[in-house]
Amino acid sequence: MTAELRLGINVGYWQRHPEDQTETVLAAERLGYDAVFTAEAYGSDAFTPLTWYAARTSRIRLGTAVVQMSARTPAATAMHALTLDALSGGRVILGLGASGPQVVEGWYGQPFPRPLARTREYLDIVRQVWRREAPVTNDGPHYPLPHPGGAGLGKPLKSIVHPLRPEIPVYLGAEGPKNIALAAELTQGWLPLFVDPRQIEPLFGESLRGRPDGFDIAATVTTIVTDDLAAALEFAKIPLAFYIGGMGARDRNFHLDLIGRLGYAEEAARVQELFLKGDRAAAVKAVPDDLADAISLLGPLGRIRERLQLWRDSPVTTLLVAGVKDEPTLRALRDLVKG
Structure with a gap:
């Protein structure tokens, strides 16, 4: 059970068209929200909007949920993070994720196998860069430094810049038990997606058992404040259908696997089938109402107040509100959580 929930916002990644959410971020900062998180898939990147918001704010922390590891070498990600951390006065949270084989191999042209081992290497290199204790080296198979081939002239290097903080907080985006356990072992936080607060302990309690204090x-919780619960449910189903059906290969989709663990394996398979056939409207309708409701905060403020207790009773420590853009609603949600 969480003594006091922190509040943040997740503005995600751009959908179809560029979207500047500066006003939403400024409102969140004024209202005392702890953090703003950006994301990336295969369109807009996470760091550029976050830097844009960093330049317009002074207090709110700045997180990525998540930066895809295959998009950048570990050293490049470390450079992005240390640069933004310095310019923002030490406000960065680096959220990392392995993504899935469809994006990693189809978009970035990188191999996907052994994501846990790759994540360990990635984290080690990033932290070597920030700590500047010695020139950066890695003898692992995924990110060898110096590169063992090429011109044969590579040598270990140390960052020219002394980072503002030698230990920038790192969170992992994770859906499977082993990856969640890795987050608890090696990082400062876990960024779950599509999580039912009632099932975190039964499903992932063992993975989280070794997590450190703090x-x-x-x-991230899709949040829609409205008197029309049916309409809110339909809207909340849209990203679920997309991730179950389209954000993964037919035979390897971690989002589909997660929904199966939540108790909806048969329904998830049907959603994927419809989505891959091109009937996206039917795929959305096939998402169970109970699933969409369980992982979201939907309906009138009174109903959301009641359902917040499920999150307070869970191990979740921060709610990242997704889908809310206006200051009055952000204020009302803050008052519900903090009141």
């Missing part, structure tokens, strides 16, 4: 479980 470990942050920052859950």
Whole structure:
């Protein structure tokens, strides 16, 4: 059970068209929200909007949920993070994720196998860069430094810049038990997606058992404040259908696997089938109402107040509100959580 939930916002990644959410971020900062998180898939990147918001704010922390590891070498990600951390006065949270084989191999042209081992190497290199204790080296198979081939002239290097903080907080986006356990072992936080607060302990309690004090479980929660619960449910189903059906290969989709663990394996398979056939409207309708409701905060403020207790009773420590853009609603949600 969480003594006091922190509040943040997740503005995600751009959908179809560029979207500047500066006004939403400024409102969140004024209202005392702890953090703003950006994301990336295969369109807009996470760091550029975050830097844009950093330049317009002074207090709110700046997180990525998540930066895809295959998009950048570990050294490049470390450079991005240390640069933004310095310019923002030490406000960065680096959220990392392995993504899935469809994006990693189809978009970035990188191999996907052994994501856990790759994540360990990636984290080690990033932290070597920030700590500047010695020139950066890695003898692992995924990110060898110096590169063992090429011109044969590579040598270990140390960052020219002394980072503002030698230990920038790192969170992992993770859906499977082994990856969640890795987050608890090696990082300062877990970024769950599509999580039912009632099932975190039964499904992932063992994975989280070794987490350190202060470990942050920052859950992104689709939030729609409206008197029309049916309409809210339909809207909340759209990203579920997309991730179950389209954000993964037919035979390897971690989002589909997660929904199966939540108790909806048969329904998830049907959603994927419809989505891959091109009937996206039917795929959305096939998402169970109970699933969409369980992982979201939907309906009138009174109903959301009641359902917030499920999150307070869970191990979640930060709620990342997704889908809310206007200041009055952000204020009302803050008052519900903090009141």
